[in-house]
Amino acid sequence: MKIKNLKLKIGQISKLTRVWVMVSLRAAQSQLLTSWAVILFLIGKIVRFLLFFIFLFAVLGSAKNLAGYNPQQVILFFLVFNLVDISIQFLFRGVYQFRPLVVSGNYDLDLLKPLPSFFRPIFGWTDILDFFTLIPLWIYFLWFGFSQGIFKLGNFFLFLALFASSLVLGFAFHLIVCAVCVLTTEIDHLVWVYRDLTNMARFPTDIYQRGIRLILTFTIPVVILITVPAKALMGILSWQGVLGSFLISGLFLWFSLKFWHYALSQYSSASS
Amino acid sequence: MVKFKKRSMRKYLTLAKITFEEYLVYRLNFVLWRFRSFVSFLTLFFFWLAIYGSRSEFLGYQKSQMLAYIVGIAVLRSIVLGSRSVDLGGQIRSGELTKIVLRPLGIFSFWFSRDLVDKLLNIFFTFLELAIVLAIFKFPFWFPTRLETYIIFAFIVILATFLYFFLSFVISVLAFWTEEIWATRWLFGVIFLEFFAGAFFPIDVLPAWLQKIIYLTPFPYLVFYPLKIWLEQISGIEAVKAILICFGWLLLFWWLAKNLWQKGAKNYGAYGG
Numbered sequence: 001m002k003i004k005n006l007k008l009k010i011g012q013i014s015k016l017t018r019v020w021v022m023v024s025l026r027a028a029q030s031q032l033l034t035s036w037a038v039i040l041f042l043i044g045k046i047v048r049f050l051l052f053f054i055f056l057f058a059v060l061g062s063a064k065n066l067a068g069y070n071p072q073q074v075i076l077f078f079l080v081f082n083l084v085d086i087s088i089q090f091l092f093r094g095v096y097q098f099r100p101l102v103v104s105g106n107y108d109l110d111l112l113k114p115l116p117s118f119f120r121p122i123f124g125w126t127d128i129l130d131f132f133t134l135i136p137l138w139i140y141f142l143w144f145g146f147s148q149g150i151f152k153l154g155n156f157f158l159f160l161a162l163f164a165s166s167l168v169l170g171f172a173f174h175l176i177v178c179a180v181c182v183l184t185t186e187i188d189h190l191v192w193v194y195r196d197l198t199n200m201a202r203f204p205t206d207i208y209q210r211g212i213r214l215i216l217t218f219t220i221p222v223v224i225l226i227t228v229p230a231k232a233l234m235g236i237l238s239w240q241g242v243l244g245s246f247l248i249s250g251l252f253l254w255f256s257l258k259f260w261h262y263a264l265s266q267y268s269s270a271s272s
Numbered sequence: 273m274v275k276f277k278k279r280s281m282r283k284y285l286t287l288a289k290i291t292f293e294e295y296l297v298y299r300l301n302f303v304l305w306r307f308r309s310f311v312s313f314l315t316l317f318f319f320w321l322a323i324y325g326s327r328s329e330f331l332g333y334q335k336s337q338m339l340a341y342i343v344g345i346a347v348l349r350s351i352v353l354g355s356r357s358v359d360l361g362g363q364i365r366s367g368e369l370t371k372i373v374l375r376p377l378g379i380f381s382f383w384f385s386r387d388l389v390d391k392l393l394n395i396f397f398t399f400l401e402l403a404i405v406l407a408i409f410k411f412p413f414w415f416p417t418r419l420e421t422y423i424i425f426a427f428i429v430i431l432a433t434f435l436y437f438f439l440s441f442v443i444s445v446l447a448f449w450t451e452e453i454w455a456t457r458w459l460f461g462v463i464f465l466e467f468f469a470g471a472f473f474p475i476d477v478l479p480a481w482l483q484k485i486i487y488l489t490p491f492p493y494l495v496f497y498p499l500k501i502w503l504e505q506i507s508g509i510e511a512v513k514a515i516l517i518c519f520g521w522l523l524l525f526w527w528l529a530k531n532l533w534q535k536g537a538k539n540y541g542a543y544g545g
Contacts, residue, residue, distance in 0.1 A: 034451065034452055034455075036450070037451075037454070040455035043459060044459040044462075047463055055473055055478065059331070062331060067322050184300065189300075189305055189308065192308055193308055193311070196308050196311045196315075199315060202315075203315075207322035212314070
């Protein structure tokens, strides 16, 4: 019986993956139709990353440390921030398109499909440009880390596990935002609040005062999202930190699913 | 003539009142917008506090000067970069521009009135947020020592305000000819603007070769040069040169805005309107 259930679950995940790939390909096709926009957005993403990078190199070249971290470690924090942030943007871009679905009533049609109710709101759109930027970023990140001797293989596997946990946490938060959208139809600034708070982890969060660090750990857990995987990579994370981060991710996931189901129970179609 | 001017003013005052009321329609969005501004300011503030640590001077800036620069970014974002003319591009593409051109309102006056309301709201709340941060952290703040600095600063900020208005208008008006207005706005009006205007960090912390490229653009005259004048790091001939170049860019973008608007409006098809 257990093996049968497991096979069913694997089958479901496989089906959802196929649907996601299909949806992503359609999204990519749609984006690549406007080639000039694609070029401009890609240039913008690369310029933003490079300018911040040059800025960090310029400042740390003179400062020599930031909150006790040497320049290589600060750069690593910055790279991990970009990896986590861009991966979350790539996977969960559907959130930015959810409000029009709700206010128009078209979300009713998605509720009729044999897919989880959160599939369209969260996974309904992927940004192919984020995918294009992730590949060179991963390559540079791996080259930087191993060539500078900042992380070892054992720490790297722990980092991958915490990276996956960060994606789960990112999913949970986006689901909470979608639930708020169903209840209030106000979503735009809430998503950007999440983005702005995540941007605070562009630098090691130790630079912030204790009160702010607590907020960034337990309310919108940016510390768990970005700082914890980076510290694991450097081998400076305690086992309590590892367990705590998995626990917080799990709690957020549980809460987000509960809140989402509550929001759906309050959903009344705008026009169908 | 006086009655005519009074009637014209009343039109724009009514427009300003309506713009103000629009902000309060979605109150949660309004509160979150202010929260976001506050968070952006705090991020930079703590970063530079951590960089300075126990240092009193770094990269040519005293600690009080760098913190004044960060506060200045928040203030100038409100005064110079606060704008509603970003909406123009979307209105051209959707056809909603028709509603505006049918009204007895000048297009530049229309958007500038809306911009003024945005700026006033921004300034009010920015000063409130800064007062809270100052009250809690009590950090040293730089004030100019010479009276003429305040006058020159005020003058260049006024020029920068108009420069940004026409620059933003030019970007928006490109919507007459391209569908990819959001990509254009994002690249030139957000990415290049934020970095090249010195709205994240002072431009002169960057390598010299990159500074030279940035100084060829109009962006440094929006935030960076006004703040350099405030910090009295440029004065006299250099300050006059900065004002003249800023004015030159302003004239160029005013001319571009006027001409592009006239050309675009002639061929405007109001698709979707």
